[in-house]
Amino acid sequence: MIREKKIAEFMEEFASKSPTPGGGSAAALSGALGAVSTCMVASLTVGKDDYADVQEEMEELIDATTQLKEDYLDLVNEDMEVFGEYMDALQMPKETDEEKELRDKTMKKASIEATEVPFTMAKKSVDILKQAVIAAKKGNSHAVSDAGVGAIEAWAALEAAELNVNINLAFMSDEEYVAEKRKAMEELKAEAKELKEEVLKITNEKIG
Template sequence: MKLVDMQITEFMQTLGSDAPAPGGGSAAALSASMGASLVMMVAQLTIGKKKYAEYDAEMKEVLKDATDAQDWLLKAIDKDTEAFNDVSAVFSMPKETDEDKAKRREAMQVALKGAAKSPYSMMEAMLEMLRITDRAIGKSNTNAASDLGVAALSLKSGLQSAWLNVLINLSSIKDEEFVKEYRTEGEVILKEGCALADKIYEEILEIV
């Protein structure tokens, strides 16, 4: 069964078990997907309201973009666990001969790169979702303003959590160029995303 098809209690029990996956990466995607869902809710509480008629078209775009982001992030919950499982599968490969060991090392490096790319791609999606959230500030139903703040915080949590998962995988990758590229680009995404989330939060504090 896919993680996203589990009931909340079942998912949380699985997450809290001694099973190595799902772990922090899937939790990061879940946090961010909740942020996207909150923005969807705020948009739907704004669209069609006379008071916000001038922003109707823009909020419809926000709803569409947030819905697409939510769909992607929900899928990432399972994809991250699958990437981790690829790493775990390498440990069952034979290691009797030097050739076996060489194949095992190569397979591990490939799997680790996949495990680093998974949360990195989440970071890109989370940054974009924060930009979508920012578009709703001042143009959406003020009665739900706090929900935009919670969305920003959920996305920031997901972003920082995904970054930790990028780093832990990069630490075991031997390809220096790969490590440098993902560390450098990841830091840029992290900085921009956290700054944007903080900006949204401060703006919401002025509204509520």
């Protein structure tokens, strides 16, 4: 899986005609990069005398972003798995009424799972951005640009995840689920945008 691959191998698979990894995996990888970039700021802060008053907070930030990185790597694998399940559902027979009913039921379940994975990525992007705000405000000022990079990567992950959510919703007939998920996605994006802009404002002000 993703942890066992070299970056070059992953990129080659991505560029090939193989259906996975795809856009969902790209979103998750961007999120993981956002997490580790934010973590880097805290790592460069811990142990510095000038930042003695934020040591505990930075250690907590390291723990949080390390876990987020792990979560995102898991989501790369989950994205590929749920896409495979959806493709399998598409290939199910549909000759009889019973077969059609089972296929429709299986596809609906697979579609929801394929939507929930990128939606989870979007939620975790917000979590990264919250950590990036702390890193930008209180972390080592010499590494503040990395907090900005973390925010940009997290925002990219969210926007990429949103596209994957939306393309799945476009083919769903459950209007209530679609409306609920679109509303939740809009709310996440609005929150994420504010956080991203806050991080970049702090970052650019400190850079000068």
